[in-house]
Every structure is written in structure tokens, then in C-alpha cells.
Amino acid sequence: MKKYKKVMVIGLDGLEPSITQRLMEAGEMPNLATIRNKGGYATVATTYPAQTPVAWSTFATGVNPGGHGIYDFLRRDPNTYLPDLSLNRYEQKNAFVPPRAVNLRQGTPVWEYISKAGMPSVIVRCPCTYPPDKAKGRMLSGLGVPDIRGGLGTSTFYTTETDAKPKESEHVIHLPSDGNGKLPSYLIGPRNPKERKDVQLPITIHIDSANRKAVIKSDGKPGTLEVPQGQWSDWLKVKFKIGMLQSVRGMVRFYLVETEPHVKLYASPINFDPQQPMFPICSPFDYAVELEETIGTFYTTGMVEDHNGLNNGRIDEAAFLQQCDRVMAEREGMMLYELNKFKEGLFYCLYDTPDRIQHMFWRFTEPDHPANNGAANPDFARVIEDHYKQCDAVVGKALQYADEDTLFIVLSDHGFNTFRRGFHVNTWLHDNGFLTLKNGIQPGPENGDFFPNVDWSRTKAYSLGLAGIYLNVKGREANGIVKPEDMEQVKQQIIQGLSGIEDAVTGRKALRSVLRQEQVYSGDYLKDAPDLVLNFSAGYRSSWETGLGGIPKGHFEDNRKRWSGDHIIDPLLVPGVLFMNHSFNTDNPGLIDLAPTILAALGVPKGEKMEGKSLLS
Numbered sequence: 001m002k003k004y005k006k007v008m009v010i011g012l013d014g015l016e017p018s019i020t021q022r023l024m025e026a027g028e029m030p031n032l033a034t035i036r037n038k039g040g041y042a043t044v045a046t047t048y049p050a051q052t053p054v055a056w057s058t059f060a061t062g063v064n065p066g067g068h069g070i071y072d073f074l075r076r077d078p079n080t081y082l083p084d085l086s087l088n089r090y091e092q093k094n095a096f097v098p099p100r101a102v103n104l105r106q107g108t109p110v111w112e113y114i115s116k117a118g119m120p121s122v123i124v125r126c127p128c129t130y131p132p133d134k135a136k137g138r139m140l141s142g143l144g145v146p147d148i149r150g151g152l153g154t155s156t157f158y159t160t161e162t163d164a165k166p167k168e169s170e171h172v173i174h175l176p177s178d179g180n181g182k183l184p185s186y187l188i189g190p191r192n193p194k195e196r197k198d199v200q201l202p203i204t205i206h207i208d209s210a211n212r213k214a215v216i217k218s219d220g221k222p223g224t225l226e227v228p229q230g231q232w233s234d235w236l237k238v239k240f241k242i243g244m245l246q247s248v249r250g251m252v253r254f255y256l257v258e259t260e261p262h263v264k265l266y267a268s269p270i271n272f273d274p275q276q277p278m279f280p281i282c283s284p285f286d287y288a289v290e291l292e293e294t295i296g297t298f299y300t301t302g303m304v305e306d307h308n309g310l311n312n313g314r315i316d317e318a319a320f321l322q323q324c325d326r327v328m329a330e331r332e333g334m335m336l337y338e339l340n341k342f343k344e345g346l347f348y349c350l351y352d353t354p355d356r357i358q359h360m361f362w363r364f365t366e367p368d369h370p371a372n373n374g375a376a377n378p379d380f381a382r383v384i385e386d387h388y389k390q391c392d393a394v395v396g397k398a399l400q401y402a403d404e405d406t407l408f409i410v411l412s413d414h415g416f417n418t419f420r421r422g423f424h425v426n427t428w429l430h431d432n433g434f435l436t437l438k439n440g441i442q443p444g445p446e447n448g449d450f451f452p453n454v455d456w457s458r459t460k461a462y463s464l465g466l467a468g469i470y471l472n473v474k475g476r477e478a479n480g481i482v483k484p485e486d487m488e489q490v491k492q493q494i495i496q497g498l499s500g501i502e503d504a505v506t507g508r509k510a511l512r513s514v515l516r517q518e519q520v521y522s523g524d525y526l527k528d529a530p531d532l533v534l535n536f537s538a539g540y541r542s543s544w545e546t547g548l549g550g551i552p553k554g555h556f557e558d559n560r561k562r563w564s565g566d567h568i569i570d571p572l573l574v575p576g577v578l579f580m581n582h583s584f585n586t587d588n589p590g591l592i593d594l595a596p597t598i599l600a601a602l603g604v605p606k607g608e609k610m611e612g613k614s615l616l617s
Contacts, residue, residue: 468530
């Protein structure tokens, strides 16, 4: 096998094989077709579940989730039964030492092996790299970087509508309706740990209805920021003072929806300022500054595209696509800046946007999708295909930097499918005697999130996140009742009950299979895995309420959210795509094989714990 001097990996998150193949055959993705014809193409097996942080962690480490410990965006705390982010956490040894961010992805990523071999890596926005790994080269952290409040992204909606209420992951700030166009308000910053309240930064919103714009004045930079109606503003950089000698820097963009009859102004989640982030987001420490000086100010949060703003109806599809174009341009700028200098080792750059666009625009490919509410807009029917062509153009630009000493790889972490019906897993567990509510309470909206009414002393199983069921095990969970020797019996009862379960409305089976933990996972972090893994049929997924421990009434519901496409179904139904400019073994390749393949191409021995194999011959 030829040894290469360089390996280039372009990640296109969520690219679906059926769409990719159709567009290639139609001549609409010529650059991917060129790579396929020169080297090879195959679908690539994803992870259980087929979810971005899980899948890209397996790509990076060459081990299954049991070896890197990431099973979902959320993990459950067995002591409290409450959800927590699974990608990272914050630690503080004592009050005299500042807190630090800790990456919860375990295993050894491929760039560490390359670094030990004396070669550099440039890793741009790979998920689960926050805080960044220490390796030779440069890294800009990806999915996992929080907003300034520590979450995946909390936006703010300013309005003169008096009845507007907060929706998912947002704040609503009511503006006075009689301010003569001058509306005093504020930005919501981080929590002050000592005072236990939000830090605020005053702003004044000047409304110019005649010219259809807003002007925001503050102590930030710039001090005066114009926001034309129907357009995103430039960045406003601000500083939140937490104490006499402590401040936190962030930055925000605005989108003016309308000035009348009501003011509606949307503010993005407040991002870390790359000049001085609250916690490290790059390696070396000044890499983000270098990028900003080169390509301009860029989004730093891990979940960049404002899908919640669209899902909540605060911005429309046109605004969302405007932002996606900005994000793609930023990422392309980073890629080209690095490729102009790339001489050896590994280069990786991820484009997240195809995943986000498919989540939000899948409904337009299906006129009868419940999320359309009977009124699908044909103007957006080809948004997904058009974005695939945009991704192909990006690949073409990167391909110009691949010489005969370069192994060039393009891949996605999973494919995509429709999401039409949600399954209330916890409600099913309740109705079948595995989960009990207190004082005769029944499933319904009063149960809310986070299991507020669950009687753990009589509960055998529960679901949290989007793909698994946990048993309430004695000695493991705080109030566990299932003895370890009885776990298999409870698992079997649940599997039998769920197998073949049918949706009475559609007449379709909602689940293809339910697998035991040990059937799909192995490794040092098996203890954190769900006990049962749910593999849904196409069109189905765990409901929104299930993800946060809700217990609504009924077992199924239509998915009417704009988030209308998904991939957390049976992984066999949503493989990713894999292209290489070198012939490779196309017999059932998996994401788990990519790290060994990259190492083999560079002449670096395979990692001791890597489970995958090199695909090169």
C-alpha cells in the first residue's frame, strides 16, 4: 500500500446516500463523482445511535461508544435521574481555583497518534473536541462548545407583544410599546455564581419604522449597530462584568423580523468571543484569534445554526438560510486558509450545515408531512438538493489541494430520513407496568420534564435521551429496585412488549428492534450506556417529551415541529457516505475503520485499542 504524506478529510454532516447517489447520477455533484470514479464510493456504517457526537467520536477514536463513552447528547445522572450534557462538564476543586472545562469523550483520537509520530494535524470543528485536545498542530473545537450561559444555545426574543411567552431554549424580553421608538432593554449574560442571578448588559433599541430598521446602542463594539429588517446584523461584541476584577466577553447577532404592528427582534445565543473565550476553544491558545484576523469574526458555539429560532417560529426559513450561508462561508474560509499552508499530516474540516438544513427542511420534500399542517411551501422543495450541490462545490475547492501524495476522504457520519411520528417511551413503560407515578397521577401534560411525579420506589425502567431505556437498578441508581440478577428478566419483558409494536393510526410497526446493551457496546465505559437500545422504523423517533423525561398521554403523536427530518432510527437505515481518491475495501466499511485507515495511510501503527481496520489495500 502506498504511504501518503497528507490525509485530507472533509466531513459533510448527515449527507444521505440516496440523495447523494441520485444527484451524482443526474450530474449535479460532479466533484464527488470524480472522486468516486478515481478511487471509490460506499455507504459507511454509523453508530448506535446514529447521532452526531456519538458517530464522530467513533470516527476520531476507532472504537465503539463503549470505548469513548458518548452515547447521546444527554446522559443521565443515576443519583438524581436528571439529564446532563454528555459531551463535557465543568470542575472546580475549591473556591480559590477557577473552574475548568473537561472533555468527556474518552479514547485516544487519531490526531494524538499522528502527533506522537511527529506529524501535525489541523482539526477544524470536529465534535467532542471541547476543550481542545493537546496535539501537534492546530485545533478549533466543534460541537460541544457552549454559548456564554453554558448551554447548547439560548436565544433572546425582544417584542412589544404582551402575550409572547418563552419557547424552547430562549428568553423573551417584553419591550415597552410607548417608547417613541426608543426602547430600553438589556442582553442576558452568564449567571453570576455568587449572586445566583443573570448578569445583564444595558442596551437601547431605537426603532426606525420608516426606514424599516433598528439601531442598537450599547457599551459594546460597535457602540451603534444597525439591523435592517429581514437581515442579520454584524456582530456586536460585549463585556459582562461579574465582579470588580472579572468580566466575560461575548458576541451576538440580531435579526429584525418587523417593526410594526409589533417590534420583533431576534438575538442569537451569545457566543464566546474568539479573542478571549471564557474557556479554551482552540489549540494553541491564540489560534482562534489568528483565524478571526484572517477570515473575520465567526461563530464559536458548537451548535451554530439557529434551528431553535426557526423551530420556535421567531425567524423564518429565509432568515435561517441566510445564516446557513454565512456559516458555510466561514467554514470554507477556515478550510482554504489552512489548505494553503497544509504540507503533511492530517487535515480535517467539518461542515455541520447539511445536517441542520435537512432537520429543518425535510418537511418540504413531503407535502403530507404533519409539520406542514396541510400547507407545504413548494418554494423550499429543493433546498436540500441545492445545499448538497453547495457541499459538492466545497469539495471541489478542497480537491484542488490534493496532489499525488494526498489521500482525500469525504464522508458523512450518518444519513437522513423523515420524522413524522414520535413515540412516548416513558408513557408506554408506565402503561405496561415498568414505570409508576405518585399518588395515582396519570400520564399527561402535568408531568412536565425531568420525571417530577415518578415513584422511583416502584419503577423498574425509564427513558432519557433519544435512543435508550435504563433499568432502575438497585445499587446503581439512587432508588433502584431491580436486583442485578433480575435485570435480564426485566429486559426480556420490555423487549417482548415493544417488539412489533404497531401505530394504530398508520398501521405501521414503530420499532424494528430493541437490542441489549451488550449486543452493541463494549469497552471501559459500558457502565454509562443505556441498558436497552431502541431502533426505530423510518418515520418514527423517540418523542420530544421522552428526551427530557416527560410522560404525556398516549403512545404516539404527530411531529408538527419544523424539525421534520431526523436520523435517530435504526442505524442500518441511515448509513453515511464515504468517498476516497484511492481504491478501498467497500465490503461493509464503518466509521470505526476511518481512524485506522488514516493512520495506515500516514504509515503510523494502529492504536492498541482501535477496533476498526484499515480500508486501504
